Structure formats: C-alpha cells, structure tokens
Amino acid sequence: EIMLPRTEVEFIEADTPIFKAAQWVNDKAFSRYPVAGDGFDDVLGFVHVRDLLNPEMRERSIRVRDIARDILKFPGTKSVLSAMHEMRQAGQHLAIVVDEYGGTAGIVSLEDLVEEVIGEIHDEYDEIEKPSVQGASGEYDVDGLLNLEDFTEMTLVELPDGPYETVAGWAVAQIGRLPEVGDEVEFENAKFEVTKVEARRISRLRVVVAAATTEDAD
Helix, strand or coil, X not given: CCCEEHHHCCCEXXXXXXXXXXXXXXXXXXXXXXXXXXXXXXXXXXXXXXXXCCHXXXXXXXXXXXXXXXXXXXXXXXCHHHHHHHHHHHCCCEEEEEXXXXXXXXXXXXXXXXXXXXXXXXXXXXXXXXXXXXXXXXEEEEECCCEHHHXXXXXXXXXXXXXXXXXXXXXXXXXXXXXXXXXXXXXXXEEEEEEEEECCEEEEEEEEECHHHHHHCC
C-alpha cells in the first residue's frame, strides 16, 4: 500500500529531448521521475526536475537518458525498514519496486517509507504536542515526534545520529519492526517504553532516566 502502482506512475521516455522534458514537467507536481528505456519494465534511472530546468542543460542537444541518475530497485517482498535504511545509506529518495517476473510493479519514495514507520511528517508550523516532565523522578512522557536535539535538552540523554530525526524514529530503528505498545529499549542510563501507537507509528513513549543523570543536571 506504500507503493505507487505502475499504472499511476508518470515516466519520462529516455530519448525525450531535454527541452521537451522541461516543458512537460512544468505542469507536474513531483520533483523526480523514473526514466523508461524500452518500455516501463526497462527503467534506466531517474531524473530530477532541477536538472531538466537547468538553463545549461536545456541549451544542449542531449536527451533525458544522458542525465539520468542511478535508481535503486527493490523486490516487492523487501521490508519497509530495510528499504528505508538502504535508501538513506545510498542518499536516494526514489526506488523502483520489481515484481516476481522482473518487471516494474511501481515506485516508492523515501518520504512514504518514513511516514509509514514514524507517522505523517509534520510541517514546521504544525503544532506538536509538548512532552511533559513528571517532577524530579526522572520520568518523562515524550511525544514520538520530538526531535533528537530537543530530547537531549530535556533529558540530558544524547541519542546517536542515524536515518531518523525523532525519538520515535530512533526507537523504531532499535526495535527493528513495526512498533507495539509495551516495546522497551534501553540506552545507556535511560529506559524507553512505547505507551501509544497510532497508525503503526510511535505516538508516545515513557522514558525513565537513571537518578544519577538527573542529579548531575542540578
């Protein structure tokens, strides 16, 4: 259900001149498009809109295939977490999903994968529920969408960097599967417990930090 099926994907033919492709994307909403060679089952790569709209490119007598970038290809059986990790490692935002016959089943974006695991990405102006600190006991009720920097400022627990930006993202990476209420993870002097899951994403966590850390903060 994360994948955009092939019938809904907008491909650019590899032999399309750059100036024509630039005109075509002007009315489109996406920033990346798969490049098709000999049919939709022959995906040569993808092209980014900014490359097509680059004045230097548009003035050259070249075709889309000449500027196509490499694209990852995944089997339909690949897990969401594995695909997300591989795309982050490769620095790619778009991948082709291949069916059992080696044909193109559809495409998937890194953003869609992240939203599936962590929840819908919030705009910077969206109001995010504030985490609440429960006295001096070292217990915190944390919003899963709290970013790592703010979490460290609140708890003095510094989580390692990785293919995630939120506490929920870090927790999912440790759990290694879709989260469930009651899942627990420990890191250094802190214990994390998933207390609420909504639409397969971690919504709230209970974090208990060892007393020594909270005393050191005084």
